[in-house]
Amino acid sequence: xxxxxxxxxxxxxxxxxxxxxxxxxxxxxxxxxxxxxxxxxxxxxxxxxxxxxxxxxxxxxxxxxxxxxxxxxxxxxxxxxxxxxxxxxxxxxxxxxxxxxxxxxxxxxxxxxxxxxxxxxxxxxxxxxxxxxxxxxxxxxxxxxxxxxxxxxxxxxxxxxxxxxxxxxxxxxxxxxxxxxxxxxxxxxxxxxxxxxxxxxxxxxxxxxxxxxxxxxxxxxxxxxxxxxxxxxxxxxxxxxxxxxxxxxxxxxxxxxxxxxxxxxxxxxxxxxxxxxxxxxxxxxxxxxxxxxxxxxxxxxxxxxxxxxxxxxxxxxxxxxxxxxxxxxxxxxxxxxxxxxxxxxxxxxxxxxxxxxxxxxxxxxxxxxxxxxxxxxxxxxxxxxxxxxxxxxxxxxxxxxxxxxxxxxxxxxxxxxxxxxxxxxxxxxxxxxxxxxxxxxxxxxxxxxxxxxxxxx
Amino acid sequence: xxxxxxxxxxxxxxxxxxxxxxxxxxxxxxxxxxxxxxxxxxxxxxxxxxxxxxxxxxxxxxxxxxxxxxxxxxxxxxxxxxxxxxxxxxxxxxxxxxxxxxxxxxxxxxxxxxxxxxxxxxxxxxxxxxxx
Numbered sequence: 206x207x208x209x210x211x212x213x214x215x216x217x218x219x220x221x222x223x224x225x226x227x228x229x230x231x232x233x234x235x236x237x238x239x240x241x242x243x244x245x246x247x248x249x250x251x252x253x254x255x256x257x258x259x260x261x262x263x264x265x266x267x268x269x270x271x272x273x274x275x276x277x278x279x280x281x282x283x284x285x286x287x288x289x290x291x292x293x294x295x296x297x298x299x300x301x302x303x304x305x306x307x308x309x310x311x312x313x314x315x316x317x318x319x320x321x322x323x324x325x326x327x328x329x330x331x332x333x334x335x336x337x338x339x340x341x342x343x344x345x346x347x348x349x350x351x352x353x354x355x356x357x358x359x360x361x362x363x364x365x366x367x368x369x370x371x372x373x374x375x376x377x378x379x380x381x382x383x384x385x386x387x388x389x390x391x392x393x394x395x396x397x398x399x400x401x402x403x404x405x406x407x408x409x410x411x412x413x414x415x416x417x418x419x420x421x422x423x424x425x426x427x428x429x430x431x432x433x434x435x436x437x438x439x440x441x442x443x444x445x446x447x448x449x450x451x452x453x454x455x456x457x458x459x460x461x462x463x464x465x466x467x468x469x470x471x472x473x474x475x476x477x478x479x480x481x482x483x484x485x486x487x488x489x490x491x492x493x494x495x496x497x498x499x500x501x502x503x504x505x506x507x508x509x510x511x512x513x514x515x516x517x518x519x520x521x522x523x524x525x526x527x528x529x530x531x532x533x534x535x536x537x538x539x540x541x542x543x544x545x546x547x548x549x550x551x552x553x554x555x556x557x558x559x560x561x562x563x564x565x566x567x568x569x570x571x572x573x574x575x576x577x578x579x580x581x582x583x584x585x586x587x588x589x590x591x592x593x594x595x596x597x598x599x600x601x602x603x604x605x606x607x608x609x610x611x612x613x614x615x616x617x618x619x620x621x622x623x624x625x626x627x628x629x630x631x632x633x634x635x636x637x638x639x640x641x642x643x644x645x646x647x648x649x650x651x652x653x654x655x656x657x658x659x660x661x662x
Numbered sequence: 663x664x665x666x667x668x669x670x671x672x673x674x675x676x677x678x679x680x681x682x683x684x685x686x687x688x689x690x691x692x693x694x695x696x697x698x699x700x701x702x703x704x705x706x707x708x709x710x711x712x713x714x715x716x717x718x719x720x721x722x723x724x725x726x727x728x729x730x731x732x733x734x735x736x737x738x739x740x741x742x743x744x745x746x747x748x749x750x751x752x753x754x755x756x757x758x759x760x761x762x763x764x765x766x767x768x769x770x771x772x773x774x775x776x777x778x779x780x781x782x783x784x785x786x787x788x789x790x791x792x793x794x
Contacts, residue, residue, distance in 0.1 A: 297778065303785045351727045 243601045243611040244432045248439045250420040250448060254601055254611050255427040255435045263429035264326045264594050267339050268602030271321035271417035274388040274535075275456040278404035281413040282316045283364065283395045287357045288410055289314035289323045294345040298352065301338065308334065318381070318393050319535055320603045321417065332430055333438050339425075340442035343418040348411035361395065361405075368394035372646040373546045375470060376477035379644030380542065383466035383662075384481055388459055389535055409454060416450035426602040428594050461538035465640025467655045467662040476647030477546040478556050480660070482636040484532050484539030487608055492583075492620035493632035494532040494541045499586065500571065500579035500629070501543060501562050503528025503555075514582075515562040515575070516543075516555070526551040536607035541636065549651035560658045567633035569626065576626055583621050588614065637661075695761060704759040705752045706743035711768040712736060720779065724771035732767055 243254040276282045290312050291298040305312055310327035323342060325335045368374055374394045382390040392399060416422070423446070427435045450456070463483045485491035502514020504527075511521025516528050526547035533540045545555040565571070590596040591614040601611040641662055643655040655662040680686045698704065703713055714721045725733065746753060 297781060299778070299782055299785065303788075307790065354727075 242613060245605065245610055246432060246436055248436045249444065251439060251443050252424045252605050253436050253439050254424060254605055255430055255432040257431045258429055260429050261329055262326060263329050263332055263427060264324065264598065265335050265339065265427045265430070266322050266324035266598055266602065267343055268424045268426055268599065268606060269321045269417050270422040270456060270606055272317050272319040273391045273393050274318050275417070275458065276391065276413065277454050277457045278409060279391065279399055280395050280401035280405040281410060282321060283361060284357065284405050284410040285414055285417065286314045286316050286321060287360050288346060288348060289342055291352050292347050292349055293341045294347060295341055310335065317599065318389055320599065320606065322599060322602070329429060332434060336435070336438035337442045340445065343423065344445040346414065348407045348414065350407050353407035365395050365397040369396040369398065370474045372472050372475040372477040373544060375472065376479045376644040376646040377544060379468040379470060379646060380479035380481045380642045383468045383644065384463060384540060384642035385461050385538065386464055388457065389461050389538060412452040412454035415447065415452035416455050419447045419450040421449070424602045424605045426598045428598055461535070463538060465642050465662060467643045469645045469649055471649050472646045475546065476549045476552045476652060477544065478552050478652060479542055479544045479644040480556065480559055481540045481542040481642040483639065484541040485534055486539045487534060487536050487604055490617065490620065491632070492624050493628050494539070495583045495621060496579050496624045496629060497566065497632060498530045498532040498541060499582035500566065500575060501530045503530050516559060519558045519562070520555040523547065523551040523554060526555055528555060549648040553651055553653055556653055556658055560660060563633055563637060567630060567637050569630045571626055571629065576629065580621055580624060584618055587617050698761060698764060704764060706746050707753045707757055707759055708739050708743050709759055709764050709767070711766050712739055714768060714772065720772050720775045723775050724768055727771050728768065
């Protein structure tokens with residue numbers, strides 16, 4: 206029941222903000238959820254994807270092929286990320302930040318192994334301002350020497366220090382590097398042991414930007430704005446970005462190849478082991494891997510309980526241990542990863558249990574209920590990711606960059622339902638037959654070698 | 663302090679006014695050349711921009727933005743001039759700064775920093791006018 210005091214307030218709000226005629230407040234509860242799929246269009250050589258959840262806020266991002274796998278020299282992705290929203294030909298970095306503050310918007314940039322995302326969130330009506338801003342950032346940033354020396358260098362060295370004391374991130378990087386060597390294997394986290402001095406400076410970053418922000422290498426993703434409106438402004442404000450990369454420092458586009466192996470690093474800050482196998486990519490999706498990740502699991506989905514997945518049942522009681530199992534997809538390769546972080550003894554025990562669990566799946570010792578549960582969990586994970594703003598924008602942008610169109614969630618869900626116990630068994634056998642990639646960081650006296658675990662490397 | 667700044671700004675405006683008018687500029691050219699020579703910095707091998715006070719906030723920051731080579735040359739010129747001053751001597755005539763060498767290498771950076779500071783101040787003291 207609507208209380209007497211709250212109703213006039215809602216009405217007042219609706220009256221006071223005529224700028225947002227489609228506020229959910231006015232639409233009642235029957236709003237379509239934001240899980241709709243992205244619509245694709247090509248605006249003067251730039252791919253634009255948008256979906257409109259008709260909420261009061263919009264998030265707009267430029268997703269560029271500038272993740273660590275594409276960087277020709279170490280550290281350029283992190284450098285380019287740090288240079289986002291710095292001084293452009295038209296206005297200073299300070300002005301960009303202050304203007305955006307006045308509009309109540311948020312600016313951010315981050316990178317993954319494949320994509321660099323320059324993003325902004327703002328009130329719906331401010332769309333033209335932010336489209337102009339992002340267009341300016343990618344095509345007119347000055348990459349000045351003094352900003353690099355005074356701000357970027359310091360920021361990056363702080364970041365390097367943080368990453369260097371995070372064993373979990375280091376282990377994941379180690380596993381990727383033995384799995385793929387170059388490209389996808391180059392470290393996502395710039396650590397203080399990565400020698401960037403000879404490679405990273407404002408002119409190399411500017412050259413990398415010239416290649417990474419060329420029209421074929423970017424996608425503009427909007428959540429909360431109509432396709433037509435975004436396209437209209439993009440047409441106007443993204444004219445200046447180059448049609449093809451004109452700089453000498455091109456992207457490193459060598460295709461991925463799986464190698465496998467083991468990497469062990471001593472570390473005092475903690476212990477982490479990543480056990481990885483080749484997984485599914487955008488091009489060749491393998492639903493078995495996703496279901497296997499849900500089945501092996503390890504992370505509880507219920508509060509105050511250790512969970513009921515295979516790993517949760519065996520190692521869920523170990524104090525301080527965190528387990529996460531994932532099927533990570535990239536454009537032309539993928540990894541099935543089990544990450545174990547915690548005390549050295551717990552991680553050792555968990556690593557042994559992980560291999561046992563995989564062997565049990567390979568021998569077909571999976572109950573029907575477990576399989577049903579795992580399929581449901583895998584479906585939920587995919588659908589939930591497609592609803593959330595950040596994850597869905599990154600996934601849609603990244604898949605548009607690499608395959609030419611945003612991933613259809615329905616297409617990703619359907620194969621999961623067709624996974625049977627036999628298929629899962631075959632997939633697990635296949636994984637254990639091939640070479641694993643194991644990244645171990647921490648107390649090497651206690652942490653096991655892959656060979657001791659019974660893995661081939 | 664404020665009077666100094668006001669006088670500087672006035673001088674700046676007059677100088678810009680002269681710069682804009684080619685006729686006036688050529689009229690003042692001999693005068694400026696004479697002034698440049700009369701300040702005496704060229705006889706000590708200095709450039710005019712070497713005379714900017716390092717203690718000023720904007721100049722101090724501009725000095726950090728100088729390329730390494732220019733910063734080194736600047737220190738060299740200043741030390742040479744100080745040495746001359748101690749000895750109550752001028753440099754030999756062939757080592758004097760030539761008028762064409764006396765280029766502004768630091769003042770563009772100082773101006774850039776002044777513009778940055780002015781912008782920061784303007785943004786800090788901005789008044790937001792609500793449209794609705």
